[in-house]
Amino acid sequence: GNSVTQMEGPVTLSEEAFLTINCTYTATGYPSLFWYVQYPGEGLQLLLKATKADDKGSNKGFEATYRKETTSFHLEKGSVQVSDSAVYFCALETDSWGKLQFGAGTQVVVTP
Amino acid sequence: DTAVSQTPKYLVTQMGNDKSIKCEQNLGHDTMYWYKQDSKKFLKIMFSYNNKELIINETVPNRFSPKSPDKAHLNLHINSLELGDSAVYFCATGETQYFGPGTRLLVL
Secondary structure (H helix, E strand, C coil), X not given: CCEEEECXXXXXXXXXXXXXXXXXXXXXXXXXXXXXXXXXXXXXXXXXXXXXXXXXXEEXXXXXXXXXXXXXXXXXXXXXXXXXXXXXXXXXXXXXXXXXXXXXCEXXXXXX | CCCEEEECCEEEECCCCCEEEEEXXXXXXXXXXXXXXXXXXXXXXXXXXXXXXXXXXXXXXXCEXXXXXXXCEEEEEECCCCHHHCEEEEEEECCCCEECCCEEEEEC
């Protein structure tokens, strides 16, 4: 079946540090892949997505590349800010109706 | 204008009660979803509607009944609430899934 595995948190970083959150998936076919961010007390927001192999999604300084050979979609940001503190979810689309399978989420804490 | 709104934002109730959560979207999307997020932040889809028709119905107790009176609304009714129903319930709409702010349900 389909599954998404994310690195466990919390990930604690200093401001301006480099952030990587690992995400690997298991799926049949070639699903679209997503990263969502959830700030404290809020709903999820789409951060970026990629729909086919080797696509790179990017937004707000975050990037992730769809790697079919390693079934991965790792999230990276070169220089984090305190405002990036949130929970980040990797997800894959499992059918044509938009059903999403989410990873367990990774909490990121950025300290000044 | 809020794109996806949910009411109420907080809901505290006793076991055995029946309650409803409402979702409204003004984005014109055909598809709407309900998700449940547990205390460990794990998210799981519950239902999806497309043009008022149910298209995804995950393994959810039949105490949960979604209703879509029109394309802009998807409500969730829960009968005989149990302690394990305590969670945050999110409505989402559209292909890339715009999420509402969530309804925090606490069953005592």
